[in-house]
Amino acid sequence: MLSFLAKRLVQLIPTLFFVSILIFSLQQLLPGDPALVMAGEERDPNVIAQIRQQYRLDQPIPVQYIYWVKGVLSGDFGESLRIKVPVRELIAQKLPVTLQLASMAILIAFLIGIPTGIVSAVKKGTLWDYGANLFALWGISTPNFWLGIMLIFLFSIELGWLPASGYVPLSENWRASLASTIMPAFVLGNAIAAILMRHTRSAMLQVLESDYVRTARAKGLSERSVILKHAMRNALTPVITLGALELGELLSGAVLTEQIFSIPGFGKLIVDAVFNRDYAVVQGVVLVTATIYIALNLIADIAYILVNPRLRA
């Protein structure tokens, strides 16, 4: 187990190195001189020269990269060009909002996806199975920004049950916070629920045909006990680790969902930064997202080994 962990951690080093190269290269894709872009309307050569010196744009690219990595490693992601606030502070402000949304979404995805997948496998070939498969296809194919707009129309405009936009922090008023996040969380969780349903179904179908389930049935155990105590426990192991990976994907989905519901989270931060040409913020957000994704991958691998005794040796 320890050697596996050490091996995985060593593998992370080159991955993180290339992630940093990739994110740093984004800035090099900027059309024209970055100093001119940063200067905006300002065309004074002295100001441009100062920017070039301040951001070390007058240095060779490898040197710029080393300074950037040094800064990132010490927690300095640079400063927002627009609002002159350290990117680290902006991320610290916005990340908890998105994490609340993502946690609710993953909970909704598990609550819908796993029972639907189990029912679909247990009742294979019936109307329940067809219904569940249709739900999965619907979930995978519906663009979440359209679903969000349609839900706002139904629940906010027509029925007036939920707020159409805005965010109330959990610490301020938990009821209002839930009301403001339930629709976006459902929108985010819907597609993940469909993916989890498909995986649960195929894992359950595999397990239900295995010898130990046949033995449990032969012992005369009730079907309920066979499914809930024997089959489900083994079938859900890979599905739960998959859930950890999907949490990373949720950060991607949050970009549009937060935009539609005007939630001031991580997704909205990157979109606003893109439109304000605030490249330090874009780089910071992509870097943090990638790091979270890599960490979740590692956690999923470790969890998979922990719950699977055959892999622990």
Add this chain to the structure above:
Amino acid sequence: MTDATLGTTPVASSDELESPARRALRRLFRHKGAVVGLIVIATFTVLAVFAPLIVPYDPIATSWTAVRKPPSALHWFGTDDLGRDIFARVIYGARASLTAGAISVGIALGIGVPFGLLSGYRGGFIDALISRITDAMLACPFLILAIALAAFLGPSLGNAMIAIGVSRMPVFVRLTRGQVMSVKVEDYVEAARAMGNPRWRIALFHILPNIMPALLVQATLSIAAAIIAEAALSFLGLGQQPPAPSWGSMLNAAQRFLTNAPWMALWPGFAIFLVVLSFNLVGDGLRDALDPRER
């Protein structure tokens, strides 16, 4: 009594005599969902190509006398905030979406497959290098990477397609590499090597044709993902630029008029859903049709 006991040569079944491509096609057409998907995709393609002949309205012509009109016999899907016919815009919008889906997946395949072949076939340092770069790209969630790239390249449909293609590319590198690793130890590859074929010839003419089924399934599913990504980028203003019609930008405009013109949001979203669903159905059908275990 079997053929063997009679001492005759076993007769090959019609299934075995069929070429693999024909067999896959026959099984694909048996898959009801895939057939429905193919019909919908074909319909949208025909509508998009022959849009000027089918649609009676100019998709960018504004009309101040027809602002936000609900669906009627005159305007089947209603009109938008500038009096433009939504049916015309949805049909013309299919051009942007289908083109973006096909071209961005073409870019992803065009870069991803050669690198995957190289990585899987050569192994060693090149494989390690390509694999780590792929891991790094896969660590950045697809849409966030596409948004970041599109933002740095500048907003346009062409740049959005490049951004989506490059962001999707690592999926094909990883898939091709994995497939090559399992195929390169097969006897027919060994035989090709023993006959003195150069490496590039083995990779292109012996390995690539045998990994095509897996690539085809992934490409079909990736077109669905690329269409959603293009709509997402256009929704954010990073794809097709107004007034040119695109389903994503139509949804963006519709958001502001949900209270008094909900039809503006209904049709472009439904079009995205229908096309994406169809590609997913065809992808699922292809996977079943090309799966050797299903024979």
